[in-house]
Amino acid sequence: MRVSAWLVCLSLLSTPALAGNDITTAQNVIRAQEQALARDDGPAAYAQAAPEIQARFPSIEIFMAMVREGYPPVYRHKSFEFGPSQVEDGSIAQRVHIVDADGEAWEALYTLQTQPDGSLKITGCSLLKVGQAV
Template sequence: MRFIGFFCLWVLSAAAFGLAGNASAQEAAIGDSPAFQKIIRGQMNAFARGDAEQAFSFASRDLQNRFETPDFFMHMVRQGYQPVYRPRDVSFGAVKPGPQGPVQEVYVTGPDGNSWLALYSFEQQEDGSWKISGCYLTKSPSLSA
């Protein structure tokens, strides 16, 4: 297992500022699996097109502030997140409560054929929409998409 890029920053900042997920909001969000899947697919489609602006738009405000520009964000994803940047196959697992918000399990087969588990965390924005707040990626040879 490994922490990569923006998830590490997210976890560290969340711990530093003492952010805590609202249990009742998370419980309500568990039913939002189709919405989370649509967001993740939208971002993956933007990656496939090389559309940095669109890919960046799926990130939470906090994440956008950390990476500052769509190009910097895209560079980070290209360098450290090839399985979600250029997946061969994608399938979705359960939505579970996480320490900072709901987490969508995503099983991906990367461009090299290896299997991965990506845990996408979500944060509800001020307007009520959901945005990706982080991604924990771990190689998982026993999983297949």
């Protein structure tokens, strides 16, 4: 994600969270994926991804390889704690504080969107190493 897009997303998180039930649901979706990844349960992790993500990574094996290679702090970590969130027009941005397996701090920004069936699915995740210059 480009730095300017990251900053725009972070600015959205500075306002108070709306719709507490939506936030709780979003955190449950993210947590379900995080726990599935910890168990190497590809089908359960993949099930939390939005159809657009599944289209870009059209099999569980391809999706899991992308997570392992592109998102090691999400795949394996020491801690994973929710930070601020924002709800707007059926979309949710949720910040997550992560400490990776090597003890390095990261900020993840998950985006989720309400699907036609009313469920929430993960539409993206951006990582920024804490202390990294923007």
